[in-house]
Amino acid sequence: MSPSVITPATSRALTTAANARADLGLPAGAPTDEQLGRFIAQASASAASFCRRTFGRETARERFEIDWRRRCDEDADGLLLSCAPAVRILAVKVDGLTLAPSAYELAEQPAHPVSLFYLRHLVDGGPRAWTGRCVTVEYEAGWLLPGESRGDPAATTAPDLPADVERAVIQLVGAAASASGRDMMVKSEDVEGVGSRSFYVQGSTASLPHPEAEATLAQYRRMAFA
Incomplete structure (x- = not known):
């Protein structure tokens, strides 16, 4: 029988704004704290859905x-x-x-x-x-998520969220930040005399918009039974 949740996780954010800005090299205010918070919430939800698990306690x-x-x-x-x-x-x-x-x-x-x-x-x-x-x-x-406190005295012995999971979520945040403000259907841009650049476009077989993040999170994916 599938387990039922008595007390849901109080936090579902799998990284913090400070960690995301530091790892991605994002300047303060770009994106705004509110927008970055949305990116983190969206990336965390995508990771949890892809892995079919709740990461928080x-x-x-x-x-x-x-x-x-x-x-x-x-x-x-x-x-x-x-x-x-x-x-x-x-x-x-x-x-x-x-x-x-x-x-x-x-x-x-x-x-x-x-x-x-x-x-x-x-x-x-x-x-x-x-x-x-x-x-x-x-x-x-569940795991103790980034930004959560154990309390004093410690109220839980839950292990910290694996570092590679947080890194994968930050990569998803980076993908969202990179795509913000541009046409997601455009694969490349070529400006004569200036140069050209190409963008990663999620393929039809990909589940997440960052291939390395998907490969990392695939290790944590729970099997689904009909």
């Missing part, structure tokens, strides 16, 4: 139906959580009964670029197959 609830025919030692690996990176488990219920924190653990299996996270059932401190008919888990997942 959110609280999710996920329900697993346990197949009694498959209860065996291999199930002790745990239940694979859909939202990653999982930061912490908030509550676990089996057939409506709340489990003590000592009865489960969050296990990480390193993978590139995003690890896999499993909810393991513990009995006397050791992993065991889940019992019951239905397991419901509430958990925090």
Whole structure:
């Protein structure tokens, strides 16, 4: 069953105006802060849509139906959580009964670029197959986004947004800033006696207006199932 969002991410901007200006060499006021904010919002939304994931921290609830025919030692690996990176488990219920924190653990299996996270059932401190008919888990997942604070004392242990994701979003912002004010259908300009220049035009098979950004974000794209 697909997870449902209990508390949505408070921020969805995958970079800051200061970082975008610095990396792109944009002067203050060009584009305006308001326009740059729109570019960042649009680029962040495009990245999230392309990757089919929410990058910011959110609280999710996920329900697993346990197949009694498959209860065996291999199930002790745990239940694979859909939202990653999982930061912490908030509550676990089996057939409506709340489990003590000592009865489960969050296990990480390193993978590139995003690890896999499993909810393991513990009995006397050791992993065991889940019992019951239905397991419901509430958990925090996502990254700490640029510009967000952990608080003092720290309110979350979420990892920072991967640097290559922010770079890809800044590249998308740069593409939007470059295209601003010109005809997007024009592929090149030739001024006699001055010179010529060509522009990148997104092809029919491309999903994003910057090829390097698309290649980077493709690593973070979640698989879609019909």
